[in-house]
Amino acid sequence: MLNKHTKIIVAGFGGQGVVLAGNILARSAVMEDKHVTGMVSYGAEMRGGTANSTVIISDSKIASPFVVTPDVAIILNQPSLDRFEPLIVKNGLAVINTSLVSQSGSRDDIERVNIEASDIANSLGNKRTANIVILGAFIKKTNLLKPESVISAIEELFSSKKPALVEVNIKAFNAGLDGVK
Amino acid sequence: MCQAAIEAGCRFFAGYPITPQNEVPEYMSSHLPEAGGIFIQAESELAAINMIFGASAAGVRCMTSSSSPGVSLKQEGISYIAAAELPCVIANMQRGGPGLGNIRASQGDYFQAVKGGGHGDYRIIVLAPSTLPEIYELTMAAFDYADHYRNPVLILGDGILGQMAEPIELKPYKPVVELPEKDYILDGCKGREPRIVKTLLLRPAEALVEFNEYLKVKYARIESELKLCEQYLTEDAELVVAAYGITARIAIDAIDAAREKGLKVGLIRPITLWPFPNEAFKEVVGRAKKFLVVEMSNGQFVDDVKLAIDCSRPVEFLGTGGGWYPTPEKIFEKIEAVYK
Numbered sequence: 001m002l003n004k005h006t007k008i009i010v011a012g013f014g015g016q017g018v019v020l021a022g023n024i025l026a027r028s029a030v031m032e033d034k035h036v037t038g039m040v041s042y043g044a045e046m047r048g049g050t051a052n053s054t055v056i057i058s059d060s061k062i063a064s065p066f067v068v069t070p071d072v073a074i075i076l077n078q079p080s081l082d083r084f085e086p087l088i089v090k091n092g093l094a095v096i097n098t099s100l101v102s103q104s105g106s107r108d109d110i111e112r113v114n115i116e117a118s119d120i121a122n123s124l125g126n127k128r129t130a131n132i133v134i135l136g137a138f139i140k141k142t143n144l145l146k147p148e149s150v151i152s153a154i155e156e157l158f159s160s161k162k163p164a165l166v167e168v169n170i171k172a173f174n175a176g177l178d179g180v181k
Numbered sequence: 182m183c184q185a186a187i188e189a190g191c192r193f194f195a196g197y198p199i200t201p202q203n204e205v206p207e208y209m210s211s212h213l214p215e216a217g218g219i220f221i222q223a224e225s226e227l228a229a230i231n232m233i234f235g236a237s238a239a240g241v242r243c244m245t246s247s248s249s250p251g252v253s254l255k256q257e258g259i260s261y262i263a264a265a266e267l268p269c270v271i272a273n274m275q276r277g278g279p280g281l282g283n284i285r286a287s288q289g290d291y292f293q294a295v296k297g298g299g300h301g302d303y304r305i306i307v308l309a310p311s312t313l314p315e316i317y318e319l320t321m322a323a324f325d326y327a328d329h330y331r332n333p334v335l336i337l338g339d340g341i342l343g344q345m346a347e348p349i350e351l352k353p354y355k356p357v358v359e360l361p362e363k364d365y366i367l368d369g370c371k372g373r374e375p376r377i378v379k380t381l382l383l384r385p386a387e388a389l390v391e392f393n394e395y396l397k398v399k400y401a402r403i404e405s406e407l408k409l410c411e412q413y414l415t416e417d418a419e420l421v422v423a424a425y426g427i428t429a430r431i432a433i434d435a436i437d438a439a440r441e442k443g444l445k446v447g448l449i450r451p452i453t454l455w456p457f458p459n460e461a462f463k464e465v466v467g468r469a470k471k472f473l474v475v476e477m478s479n480g481q482f483v484d485d486v487k488l489a490i491d492c493s494r495p496v497e498f499l500g501t502g503g504g505w506y507p508t509p510e511k512i513f514e515k516i517e518a519v520y521k
Contacts (some may be wrong), residue, residue: 030348039346065430066509179495
Protein backbone atom coordinates (compact mmCIF):
# COMPACT_ATOMS: atom_id res chain seq x y z
CA MET A 1 0.00 0.00 0.00
CA LEU A 2 2.25 2.81 1.19
CA ASN A 3 5.77 1.99 0.11
CA LYS A 4 7.56 3.10 3.25
CA HIS A 5 8.67 -0.33 4.38
CA THR A 6 10.64 -3.11 2.72
CA LYS A 7 8.40 -6.15 2.55
CA ILE A 8 10.24 -9.39 2.02
CA ILE A 9 9.04 -12.90 1.43
CA VAL A 10 11.29 -15.94 1.63
CA ALA A 11 9.73 -18.97 0.00
CA GLY A 12 10.74 -22.53 -0.69
CA PHE A 13 9.85 -26.06 0.25
CA GLY A 14 9.61 -27.22 3.85
CA GLY A 15 13.07 -28.11 5.13
CA GLN A 16 14.93 -25.51 3.04
CA GLY A 17 15.11 -23.22 6.02
CA VAL A 18 12.85 -20.38 4.90
CA VAL A 19 11.72 -19.78 8.46
CA LEU A 20 15.30 -19.65 9.65
CA ALA A 21 16.25 -17.29 6.83
CA GLY A 22 13.40 -14.95 7.78
CA ASN A 23 14.42 -15.16 11.41
CA ILE A 24 18.01 -14.22 10.57
CA LEU A 25 16.86 -11.22 8.53
CA ALA A 26 14.56 -10.08 11.34
CA ARG A 27 17.26 -10.42 13.99
CA SER A 28 19.80 -8.60 11.86
CA ALA A 29 17.35 -5.73 11.45
CA VAL A 30 16.71 -5.63 15.21
CA MET A 31 20.47 -5.33 15.73
CA GLU A 32 20.41 -2.25 13.53
CA ASP A 33 17.57 -0.78 15.62
CA LYS A 34 15.13 -0.97 12.75
CA HIS A 35 11.43 -1.67 13.07
CA VAL A 36 10.66 -5.27 12.18
CA THR A 37 7.77 -7.67 12.02
CA GLY A 38 7.99 -11.30 11.02
CA MET A 39 5.48 -13.97 10.20
CA VAL A 40 5.65 -17.50 8.92
CA SER A 41 3.12 -19.50 6.99
CA TYR A 42 1.85 -22.03 9.42
CA GLY A 43 -0.71 -24.74 9.20
CA ALA A 44 -0.46 -28.04 7.45
CA GLU A 45 3.20 -27.52 6.54
CA MET A 46 5.58 -30.40 6.25
CA ARG A 47 8.99 -31.28 4.96
CA GLY A 48 8.74 -31.19 1.18
CA GLY A 49 5.64 -29.00 1.17
CA THR A 50 5.80 -25.26 0.46
CA ALA A 51 6.61 -22.83 3.21
CA ASN A 52 7.16 -19.12 3.40
CA SER A 53 8.28 -16.55 5.84
CA THR A 54 7.62 -12.82 5.59
CA VAL A 55 9.58 -9.98 7.13
CA ILE A 56 8.95 -6.25 7.05
CA ILE A 57 11.92 -4.00 7.77
CA SER A 58 11.47 -0.28 8.18
CA ASP A 59 12.88 2.89 9.69
CA SER A 60 9.39 3.82 10.87
CA LYS A 61 6.65 2.10 12.85
CA ILE A 62 5.01 -0.84 11.09
CA ALA A 63 1.24 -1.13 11.33
CA SER A 64 -0.02 -4.14 9.38
CA PRO A 65 2.44 -7.05 9.60
CA PHE A 66 1.09 -8.73 6.46
CA VAL A 67 2.96 -9.00 3.21
CA VAL A 68 0.53 -9.32 0.33
CA THR A 69 2.64 -7.69 -2.38
CA PRO A 70 6.32 -8.09 -1.51
CA ASP A 71 9.04 -5.66 -2.56
CA VAL A 72 11.46 -8.55 -2.53
CA ALA A 73 10.85 -12.25 -3.05
CA ILE A 74 13.65 -14.63 -2.11
CA ILE A 75 12.78 -17.73 -4.05
CA LEU A 76 14.28 -21.11 -3.25
CA ASN A 77 12.32 -23.39 -5.59
CA GLN A 78 10.14 -23.46 -8.71
CA PRO A 79 6.68 -23.63 -7.08
CA SER A 80 7.57 -20.58 -4.99
CA LEU A 81 8.53 -18.61 -8.07
CA ASP A 82 5.29 -19.58 -9.78
CA ARG A 83 3.29 -18.52 -6.75
CA PHE A 84 4.99 -15.35 -5.62
CA GLU A 85 6.54 -13.76 -8.70
CA PRO A 86 3.18 -12.41 -9.89
CA LEU A 87 2.68 -10.69 -6.51
CA ILE A 88 5.95 -8.72 -6.47
CA VAL A 89 5.43 -4.97 -6.72
CA LYS A 90 6.39 -3.18 -9.94
CA ASN A 91 10.16 -2.50 -9.97
CA GLY A 92 10.51 -5.01 -7.16
CA LEU A 93 13.19 -7.66 -6.86
CA ALA A 94 13.29 -11.43 -7.16
CA VAL A 95 16.32 -13.27 -5.79
CA ILE A 96 16.21 -16.71 -7.35
CA ASN A 97 17.91 -19.98 -6.52
CA THR A 98 18.56 -21.03 -10.11
CA SER A 99 19.81 -24.43 -8.96
CA LEU A 100 16.18 -25.37 -8.41
CA VAL A 101 14.34 -22.90 -10.63
CA SER A 102 14.59 -23.73 -14.30
CA GLN A 103 11.74 -21.75 -15.80
CA SER A 104 12.26 -18.08 -15.22
CA GLY A 105 9.12 -16.05 -14.71
CA SER A 106 7.30 -13.84 -17.15
CA ARG A 107 7.56 -10.46 -15.42
CA ASP A 108 9.56 -7.83 -17.28
CA ASP A 109 8.91 -5.07 -14.76
CA ILE A 110 10.98 -6.50 -11.92
CA GLU A 111 14.64 -6.96 -11.31
CA ARG A 112 16.17 -10.40 -10.95
CA VAL A 113 19.21 -11.70 -9.16
CA ASN A 114 20.08 -15.27 -10.08
CA ILE A 115 22.30 -17.37 -7.89
CA GLU A 116 22.92 -21.10 -7.91
CA ALA A 117 22.45 -21.22 -4.17
CA SER A 118 21.97 -24.99 -3.79
CA ASP A 119 25.01 -25.77 -5.92
CA ILE A 120 27.14 -23.32 -3.97
CA ALA A 121 25.86 -24.84 -0.72
CA ASN A 122 26.75 -28.32 -1.98
CA SER A 123 30.25 -27.18 -2.86
CA LEU A 124 30.63 -25.95 0.72
CA GLY A 125 29.74 -29.43 1.92
CA ASN A 126 26.35 -28.62 3.43
CA LYS A 127 23.45 -28.46 1.00
CA ARG A 128 21.16 -27.17 3.71
CA THR A 129 22.92 -23.80 3.70
CA ALA A 130 21.35 -22.72 0.39
CA ASN A 131 19.03 -20.46 2.37
CA ILE A 132 22.00 -18.60 3.82
CA VAL A 133 23.77 -18.39 0.45
CA ILE A 134 20.74 -16.70 -1.05
CA LEU A 135 20.56 -14.29 1.88
CA GLY A 136 24.09 -13.24 1.05
CA ALA A 137 23.08 -12.55 -2.54
CA PHE A 138 20.10 -10.53 -1.35
CA ILE A 139 22.16 -8.41 1.03
CA LYS A 140 24.85 -7.78 -1.57
CA LYS A 141 22.27 -6.63 -4.11
CA THR A 142 20.20 -4.39 -1.82
CA ASN A 143 22.51 -3.29 1.01
CA LEU A 144 19.36 -3.31 3.13
CA LEU A 145 21.33 -4.58 6.11
CA LYS A 146 25.00 -4.64 6.98
CA PRO A 147 26.67 -8.01 6.32
CA GLU A 148 28.16 -7.81 9.85
CA SER A 149 24.66 -7.72 11.34
CA VAL A 150 23.64 -10.82 9.42
CA ILE A 151 26.81 -12.63 10.49
CA SER A 152 26.12 -11.69 14.13
CA ALA A 153 22.57 -12.98 13.79
CA ILE A 154 23.87 -16.26 12.33
CA GLU A 155 26.31 -16.59 15.23
CA GLU A 156 23.61 -15.79 17.75
CA LEU A 157 21.10 -18.25 16.34
CA PHE A 158 23.41 -21.18 15.76
CA SER A 159 25.81 -20.88 18.65
CA SER A 160 23.24 -21.78 21.30
CA LYS A 161 21.84 -24.87 19.57
CA LYS A 162 24.23 -26.01 16.88
CA PRO A 163 27.60 -24.33 17.38
CA ALA A 164 29.23 -26.67 14.88
CA LEU A 165 27.19 -25.07 12.11
CA VAL A 166 28.23 -21.47 12.73
CA GLU A 167 31.29 -21.64 10.53
CA VAL A 168 29.73 -23.27 7.47
CA ASN A 169 26.80 -20.86 7.58
CA ILE A 170 29.06 -17.83 7.69
CA LYS A 171 30.97 -19.34 4.75
CA ALA A 172 27.68 -19.81 2.94
CA PHE A 173 26.67 -16.22 3.60
CA ASN A 174 30.01 -14.91 2.32
CA ALA A 175 29.72 -17.14 -0.75
CA GLY A 176 26.34 -15.53 -1.40
CA LEU A 177 27.83 -12.07 -1.07
CA ASP A 178 30.57 -13.04 -3.52
CA GLY A 179 28.09 -14.63 -5.90
CA VAL A 180 26.60 -11.28 -6.91
CA LYS A 181 28.58 -8.65 -8.78
CA MET B 182 3.77 -13.01 26.89
CA CYS B 183 5.56 -15.78 28.76
CA GLN B 184 8.54 -13.64 29.61
CA ALA B 185 6.23 -10.91 30.92
CA ALA B 186 4.29 -13.43 32.99
CA ILE B 187 7.44 -14.83 34.56
CA GLU B 188 8.80 -11.34 35.27
CA ALA B 189 5.47 -10.39 36.84
CA GLY B 190 5.85 -13.29 39.25
CA CYS B 191 3.70 -15.95 37.61
CA ARG B 192 4.84 -19.19 39.18
CA PHE B 193 2.21 -21.65 38.07
CA PHE B 194 1.10 -22.46 34.55
CA ALA B 195 -1.22 -25.23 33.45
CA GLY B 196 -2.31 -25.73 29.87
CA TYR B 197 -3.23 -28.18 27.17
CA PRO B 198 -1.82 -27.95 23.63
CA ILE B 199 -3.75 -26.33 20.81
CA THR B 200 -2.64 -24.41 17.72
CA PRO B 201 -2.00 -21.46 17.38
CA GLN B 202 -0.79 -20.91 20.93
CA ASN B 203 1.52 -23.87 21.53
CA GLU B 204 4.51 -21.56 21.75
CA VAL B 205 3.16 -20.37 25.11
CA PRO B 206 3.16 -23.71 26.96
CA GLU B 207 6.35 -24.69 25.12
CA TYR B 208 8.17 -21.64 26.44
CA MET B 209 6.67 -22.01 29.89
CA SER B 210 7.62 -25.68 30.09
CA SER B 211 11.32 -24.81 30.02
CA HIS B 212 11.50 -21.28 31.43
CA LEU B 213 8.99 -21.39 34.28
CA PRO B 214 10.78 -24.19 36.18
CA GLU B 215 14.04 -22.25 35.74
CA ALA B 216 12.35 -19.36 37.53
CA GLY B 217 11.31 -21.65 40.35
CA GLY B 218 7.76 -22.08 39.11
CA ILE B 219 5.65 -25.06 38.19
CA PHE B 220 4.56 -25.98 34.68
CA ILE B 221 1.95 -28.66 34.16
CA GLN B 222 0.73 -30.01 30.86
CA ALA B 223 -2.72 -30.95 32.04
CA GLU B 224 -4.77 -33.84 30.73
CA SER B 225 -7.39 -31.45 29.40
CA GLU B 226 -8.40 -27.79 29.31
CA LEU B 227 -10.85 -28.46 32.15
CA ALA B 228 -8.13 -29.86 34.32
CA ALA B 229 -5.88 -26.92 33.48
CA ILE B 230 -8.39 -24.25 34.47
CA ASN B 231 -9.24 -26.08 37.68
CA MET B 232 -5.55 -26.30 38.53
CA ILE B 233 -5.50 -22.53 38.10
CA PHE B 234 -8.45 -22.32 40.49
CA GLY B 235 -6.45 -24.26 43.05
CA ALA B 236 -3.17 -22.41 42.53
CA SER B 237 -4.90 -19.06 42.83
CA ALA B 238 -6.71 -20.14 46.02
CA ALA B 239 -3.26 -20.98 47.38
CA GLY B 240 -2.11 -17.45 46.62
CA VAL B 241 0.17 -18.04 43.65
CA ARG B 242 0.18 -15.85 40.56
CA CYS B 243 -1.00 -18.24 37.88
CA MET B 244 -1.90 -18.42 34.22
CA THR B 245 -3.36 -20.66 31.56
CA SER B 246 -3.56 -20.20 27.82
CA SER B 247 -5.43 -21.78 24.98
CA SER B 248 -7.17 -21.04 21.71
CA SER B 249 -10.87 -20.82 20.94
CA PRO B 250 -12.19 -24.41 21.31
CA GLY B 251 -9.95 -24.89 24.32
CA VAL B 252 -11.17 -21.67 25.91
CA SER B 253 -14.76 -22.85 25.47
CA LEU B 254 -13.85 -25.88 27.56
CA LYS B 255 -12.45 -23.64 30.28
CA GLN B 256 -15.62 -21.58 30.67
CA GLU B 257 -17.06 -23.57 33.56
CA GLY B 258 -13.87 -23.06 35.53
CA ILE B 259 -13.74 -19.36 34.67
CA SER B 260 -17.24 -18.88 36.06
CA TYR B 261 -16.19 -20.67 39.27
CA ILE B 262 -13.02 -18.60 39.60
CA ALA B 263 -14.99 -15.39 39.05
CA ALA B 264 -17.48 -16.57 41.70
CA ALA B 265 -14.69 -17.40 44.13
CA GLU B 266 -13.18 -13.96 43.38
CA LEU B 267 -9.79 -15.38 42.64
CA PRO B 268 -7.20 -13.67 40.47
CA CYS B 269 -5.80 -15.41 37.40
CA VAL B 270 -4.73 -14.67 33.85
CA ILE B 271 -6.14 -16.53 30.87
CA ALA B 272 -4.91 -16.05 27.31
CA ASN B 273 -7.01 -16.83 24.26
CA MET B 274 -5.17 -16.69 20.94
CA GLN B 275 -8.31 -16.95 18.87
CA ARG B 276 -8.61 -19.20 15.84
CA GLY B 277 -11.35 -19.70 13.30
CA GLY B 278 -14.64 -21.16 14.50
CA PRO B 279 -17.29 -22.28 15.26
CA GLY B 280 -16.51 -25.84 16.27
CA LEU B 281 -12.94 -26.91 15.66
CA GLY B 282 -12.94 -24.38 12.82
CA ASN B 283 -9.45 -23.88 11.51
CA ILE B 284 -6.10 -22.75 12.87
CA ARG B 285 -6.03 -19.34 11.24
CA ALA B 286 -6.52 -16.11 13.15
CA SER B 287 -9.95 -14.88 14.15
CA GLN B 288 -11.82 -12.50 16.41
CA GLY B 289 -14.89 -14.70 16.60
CA ASP B 290 -14.76 -15.16 20.38
CA TYR B 291 -15.62 -11.55 21.21
CA PHE B 292 -19.06 -12.38 22.58
CA GLN B 293 -17.70 -15.28 24.61
CA ALA B 294 -14.94 -13.11 26.05
CA VAL B 295 -16.87 -9.94 26.73
CA LYS B 296 -20.42 -11.08 27.37
CA GLY B 297 -19.53 -14.03 29.56
CA GLY B 298 -18.81 -17.45 28.14
CA GLY B 299 -19.66 -19.31 31.29
CA HIS B 300 -22.84 -19.37 33.32
CA GLY B 301 -23.99 -16.84 35.86
CA ASP B 302 -23.91 -13.10 36.31
CA TYR B 303 -20.20 -12.40 36.24
CA ARG B 304 -17.69 -10.29 34.39
CA ILE B 305 -14.07 -10.74 33.50
CA ILE B 306 -11.61 -8.04 32.50
CA VAL B 307 -10.69 -8.42 28.82
CA LEU B 308 -7.49 -6.94 27.40
CA ALA B 309 -6.92 -6.80 23.64
CA PRO B 310 -3.28 -6.13 22.65
CA SER B 311 -2.44 -5.33 19.04
CA THR B 312 1.35 -5.62 19.02
CA LEU B 313 3.89 -7.87 20.67
CA PRO B 314 5.34 -5.07 22.81
CA GLU B 315 1.79 -4.45 23.98
CA ILE B 316 1.27 -8.13 24.79
CA TYR B 317 4.39 -7.90 26.91
CA GLU B 318 3.15 -4.85 28.83
CA LEU B 319 -0.46 -5.96 29.15
CA THR B 320 0.46 -9.43 30.38
CA MET B 321 2.34 -7.88 33.29
CA ALA B 322 -0.56 -5.52 33.92
CA ALA B 323 -3.06 -8.39 33.68
CA PHE B 324 -1.61 -10.00 36.79
CA ASP B 325 -1.87 -6.67 38.61
CA TYR B 326 -5.50 -6.05 37.59
CA ALA B 327 -6.36 -9.63 38.55
CA ASP B 328 -4.88 -9.20 42.03
CA HIS B 329 -6.18 -5.67 42.48
CA TYR B 330 -9.78 -6.61 41.67
CA ARG B 331 -9.60 -10.27 42.67
CA ASN B 332 -10.95 -11.21 39.29
CA PRO B 333 -9.96 -13.27 36.26
CA VAL B 334 -8.35 -11.29 33.43
CA LEU B 335 -8.51 -12.55 29.86
CA ILE B 336 -5.93 -11.56 27.26
CA LEU B 337 -7.76 -11.76 23.97
CA GLY B 338 -5.29 -12.20 21.15
CA ASP B 339 -5.50 -14.09 17.90
CA GLY B 340 -3.57 -16.55 15.79
CA ILE B 341 -1.60 -13.81 14.05
CA LEU B 342 -0.34 -12.26 17.26
CA GLY B 343 0.32 -15.80 18.43
CA GLN B 344 2.51 -16.58 15.43
CA MET B 345 4.18 -13.36 14.42
CA ALA B 346 7.52 -12.00 15.57
CA GLU B 347 8.36 -8.49 16.62
CA PRO B 348 11.11 -7.06 18.80
CA ILE B 349 10.25 -6.07 22.37
CA GLU B 350 12.18 -4.03 24.85
CA LEU B 351 12.41 -5.74 28.18
CA LYS B 352 11.40 -3.55 31.08
CA PRO B 353 11.64 -4.33 34.76
CA TYR B 354 8.26 -5.31 36.16
CA LYS B 355 6.51 -2.59 38.15
CA PRO B 356 2.91 -3.00 39.35
CA VAL B 357 0.48 -0.68 37.55
CA VAL B 358 -2.05 -0.70 40.40
CA GLU B 359 -1.95 -1.17 44.14
CA LEU B 360 -1.69 -4.82 45.15
CA PRO B 361 -3.70 -5.56 48.28
CA GLU B 362 -2.54 -8.19 50.70
CA LYS B 363 -4.00 -11.59 49.85
CA ASP B 364 -5.96 -12.12 53.06
CA TYR B 365 -8.23 -14.75 51.54
CA ILE B 366 -5.77 -17.43 50.45
CA LEU B 367 -5.60 -20.96 51.75
CA ASP B 368 -2.05 -21.32 52.96
CA GLY B 369 -2.48 -23.22 56.21
CA CYS B 370 -4.51 -21.86 59.12
CA LYS B 371 -1.99 -22.38 61.88
CA GLY B 372 -2.32 -19.43 64.23
CA ARG B 373 -5.35 -17.92 62.50
CA GLU B 374 -9.00 -18.57 61.80
CA PRO B 375 -9.66 -21.04 58.97
CA ARG B 376 -10.74 -19.54 55.65
CA ILE B 377 -13.12 -20.95 53.09
CA VAL B 378 -13.08 -20.51 49.32
CA LYS B 379 -16.39 -21.63 47.85
CA THR B 380 -18.88 -20.84 45.14
CA LEU B 381 -22.01 -22.63 46.42
CA LEU B 382 -24.18 -20.27 48.45
CA LEU B 383 -27.39 -21.97 49.57
CA ARG B 384 -27.94 -20.62 53.05
CA PRO B 385 -29.36 -18.31 54.07
CA ALA B 386 -31.68 -18.15 51.10
CA GLU B 387 -30.70 -14.54 50.33
CA ALA B 388 -26.97 -15.21 50.48
CA LEU B 389 -26.56 -15.42 46.71
CA VAL B 390 -28.68 -12.32 46.12
CA GLU B 391 -26.42 -10.40 48.44
CA PHE B 392 -23.33 -11.83 46.82
CA ASN B 393 -24.56 -10.83 43.38
CA GLU B 394 -25.31 -7.33 44.66
CA TYR B 395 -21.80 -7.18 46.01
CA LEU B 396 -20.37 -8.33 42.65
CA LYS B 397 -22.49 -5.72 40.87
CA VAL B 398 -20.84 -3.00 42.93
CA LYS B 399 -17.41 -4.48 42.31
CA TYR B 400 -17.96 -4.64 38.55
CA ALA B 401 -19.26 -1.05 38.55
CA ARG B 402 -16.07 -0.02 40.32
CA ILE B 403 -13.94 -1.79 37.71
CA GLU B 404 -15.96 -0.07 34.98
CA SER B 405 -15.41 3.33 36.53
CA GLU B 406 -11.67 2.80 37.05
CA LEU B 407 -10.31 0.67 34.25
CA LYS B 408 -10.77 1.73 30.65
CA LEU B 409 -7.92 1.65 28.20
CA CYS B 410 -8.14 2.90 24.67
CA GLU B 411 -5.95 4.34 21.92
CA GLN B 412 -7.02 7.05 19.52
CA TYR B 413 -5.32 7.74 16.22
CA LEU B 414 -6.02 10.91 14.23
CA THR B 415 -9.51 11.31 15.68
CA GLU B 416 -9.18 15.06 16.45
CA ASP B 417 -10.67 16.09 13.13
CA ALA B 418 -11.99 12.74 11.90
CA GLU B 419 -15.30 12.72 10.09
CA LEU B 420 -15.16 8.98 9.74
CA VAL B 421 -14.00 7.04 12.79
CA VAL B 422 -12.85 3.48 12.28
CA ALA B 423 -13.30 1.22 15.31
CA ALA B 424 -11.16 -1.89 15.53
CA TYR B 425 -9.26 -3.82 18.18
CA GLY B 426 -6.28 -6.12 18.31
CA ILE B 427 -4.51 -7.06 15.09
CA THR B 428 -7.33 -5.62 12.99
CA ALA B 429 -6.62 -2.13 14.35
CA ARG B 430 -3.05 -2.42 13.14
CA ILE B 431 -4.17 -3.34 9.67
CA ALA B 432 -6.68 -0.46 9.72
CA ILE B 433 -3.92 2.06 10.47
CA ASP B 434 -2.33 1.37 7.07
CA ALA B 435 -5.69 1.99 5.40
CA ILE B 436 -6.25 5.17 7.44
CA ASP B 437 -2.81 6.49 6.48
CA ALA B 438 -3.65 5.87 2.83
CA ALA B 439 -7.02 7.62 3.24
CA ARG B 440 -5.32 10.61 4.89
CA GLU B 441 -2.96 10.86 1.93
CA LYS B 442 -6.03 11.27 -0.24
CA GLY B 443 -7.34 13.99 2.05
CA LEU B 444 -10.04 11.93 3.75
CA LYS B 445 -10.44 12.80 7.41
CA VAL B 446 -10.37 9.35 8.96
CA GLY B 447 -9.30 8.32 12.45
CA LEU B 448 -9.25 5.23 14.62
CA ILE B 449 -10.48 4.28 18.06
CA ARG B 450 -8.86 1.11 19.33
CA PRO B 451 -10.28 -0.21 22.59
CA ILE B 452 -7.58 -1.94 24.63
CA THR B 453 -9.98 -3.03 27.36
CA LEU B 454 -12.97 -4.73 25.72
CA TRP B 455 -14.58 -5.09 29.10
CA PRO B 456 -14.87 -2.54 30.54
CA PHE B 457 -15.67 -1.03 27.14
CA PRO B 458 -14.26 2.49 26.64
CA ASN B 459 -17.64 4.12 25.89
CA GLU B 460 -16.37 7.57 26.80
CA ALA B 461 -13.84 7.64 23.97
CA PHE B 462 -16.63 7.03 21.50
CA LYS B 463 -18.92 9.61 23.12
CA GLU B 464 -16.10 12.11 22.96
CA VAL B 465 -15.70 11.87 19.18
CA VAL B 466 -19.37 11.42 18.33
CA GLY B 467 -19.95 15.19 18.11
CA ARG B 468 -17.38 15.52 15.31
CA ALA B 469 -17.70 12.20 13.58
CA LYS B 470 -20.38 11.82 10.95
CA LYS B 471 -20.01 8.12 10.64
CA PHE B 472 -18.32 5.08 12.14
CA LEU B 473 -16.82 2.05 10.44
CA VAL B 474 -16.29 -1.10 12.46
CA VAL B 475 -13.72 -3.59 11.20
CA GLU B 476 -13.36 -6.95 12.90
CA MET B 477 -12.42 -10.53 12.07
CA SER B 478 -15.93 -11.83 12.67
CA ASN B 479 -19.23 -11.26 10.97
CA GLY B 480 -20.48 -8.86 13.61
CA GLN B 481 -19.89 -8.99 17.36
CA PHE B 482 -17.72 -6.06 18.49
CA VAL B 483 -19.88 -3.82 16.25
CA ASP B 484 -22.77 -4.13 18.73
CA ASP B 485 -20.75 -2.54 21.51
CA VAL B 486 -19.72 0.34 19.26
CA LYS B 487 -23.39 1.01 18.45
CA LEU B 488 -24.24 0.91 22.15
CA ALA B 489 -21.35 3.23 23.01
CA ILE B 490 -22.71 5.93 20.69
CA ASP B 491 -26.38 5.10 21.40
CA CYS B 492 -26.77 4.48 17.67
CA SER B 493 -26.58 8.23 17.16
CA ARG B 494 -24.51 7.92 13.97
CA PRO B 495 -24.55 5.44 11.11
CA VAL B 496 -22.25 2.50 11.84
CA GLU B 497 -20.86 0.82 8.74
CA PHE B 498 -19.37 -2.65 8.98
CA LEU B 499 -16.55 -4.65 7.42
CA GLY B 500 -16.21 -8.14 8.81
CA THR B 501 -14.31 -11.22 7.80
CA GLY B 502 -15.16 -14.62 9.25
CA GLY B 503 -13.70 -18.06 8.95
CA GLY B 504 -10.23 -17.22 10.18
CA TRP B 505 -9.45 -14.61 7.53
CA TYR B 506 -8.18 -11.09 7.94
CA PRO B 507 -9.07 -7.92 6.05
CA THR B 508 -6.20 -6.44 4.03
CA PRO B 509 -5.33 -2.72 4.28
CA GLU B 510 -6.48 -2.44 0.64
CA LYS B 511 -9.90 -3.87 1.49
CA ILE B 512 -10.34 -1.55 4.46
CA PHE B 513 -9.24 1.40 2.33
CA GLU B 514 -11.81 0.51 -0.32
CA LYS B 515 -14.49 0.37 2.33
CA ILE B 516 -13.39 3.70 3.79
CA GLU B 517 -13.63 5.31 0.35
CA ALA B 518 -17.03 3.74 -0.24
CA VAL B 519 -18.63 4.88 3.01
CA TYR B 520 -16.89 8.26 3.33
CA LYS B 521 -19.15 11.08 2.25
